Amino acid sequence: GAGVSQSPSNKVTEKGKDVELRCDPISGHTALYWYRQRLGQGLEFLIYFQGNSAPDKSGLPSDRFSAERTGESVSTLTIQRTQQEDSAVYLCASSWTSEAFFGQGTRLTVV
Amino acid sequence: AQKVTQAQTEISVVEKEDVTLDCVYETRDTTYYLFWYKQPPSGELVFLIRRNSFDEQNEISGRYSWNFQKSTSSFNFTITASQVVDSAVYFCALRFGNEKLTFGTGTRLTIIP
Numbered sequence: 001g002a003g004v005s006q007s008p009s010n011k012v013t014e015k016g017k018d019v020e021l022r023c024d025p026i027s028g029h030t031a032l033y034w035y036r037q038r039l040g041q042g043l044e045f046l047i048y049f050q051g052n053s054a055p056d057k058s059g060l061p062s063d064r065f066s067a068e069r070t071g072e073s074v075s076t077l078t079i080q081r082t083q084q085e086d087s088a089v090y091l092c093a094s095s096w097t098s099e100a101f102f103g104q105g106t107r108l109t110v111v
Numbered sequence: 112a113q114k115v116t117q118a119q120t121e122i123s124v125v126e127k128e129d130v131t132l133d134c135v136y137e138t139r140d141t142t143y144y145l146f147w148y149k150q151p152p153s154g155e156l157v158f159l160i161r162r163n164s165f166d167e168q169n170e171i172s173g174r175y176s177w178n179f180q181k182s183t184s185s186f187n188f189t190i191t192a193s194q195v196v197d198s199a200v201y202f203c204a205l206r207f208g209n210e211k212l213t214f215g216t217g218t219r220l221t222i223i224p
Contacts, residue, residue, distance in 0.1 A: 031211075042202070042216040042217045043214045045214075091156065099144070099161045100158070102155065104155055
């Protein structure tokens with residue numbers, strides 16, 4: 001596809017369950033970001049992948065959060081033992097040299 | 112370290128008024144990019160503009176204009192003759208080299224009909 005694709009678009013899960021969020025970046029984009037956005041809030045950086053470099057994980061809020069990326073393609077963000085405070089929109093973006101383009105996001109609701 | 116400051120948390124103006132959104136940045140690098148993004152109520156983040164640190168020319172696109180001033184480390188965004196469709200949260204961002212994008216906290220703009 002032409003843009004960044006995220007799935008699912010919505011996810012409702014029970015507290016304590018694990019969830020996986022998927023991001024398909026724009027083809028050829030070497031950089032990939034994950035952000036979290038709580039309702040009415042700004043963008044909270046989670047993790048950044050750049051080519052074959054070690055990812056910048058400095059934004060991951062706890063060890064329940066992890067992310068992987070296969071080469072320069074798909075990325076998955078995994079949240080283990082979800083908590084209610086994990087409820088938010090999770091945004092993925094990809095970039096080549098400068099500006100990043102965002103997906104539509106995954107709205108995660110933990111009940 | 113990089114930092115982007117958007118001091119205006121919320122702004123409300125009456126339709127057709129002009130409005131300027133402020134963005135101040137900090138970076139030790141001489142080569143960097145600056146960006147503005149728009150997030151309308153639908154939630155999708157839309158890229159508006161990129162500016163290279165070597166290009167201080169102001170840019171105009173329709174009712175939108177951007178003023179880049181390296182001397183004051185500012186990259187301000189002006190909407191002329193605002194419209195209700197301009198209501199959104201606007202984010203300023205900074206990136207250098209292969210480092211990650213750094214976003215400001217955003218300015219929520221409300222245009223009152």
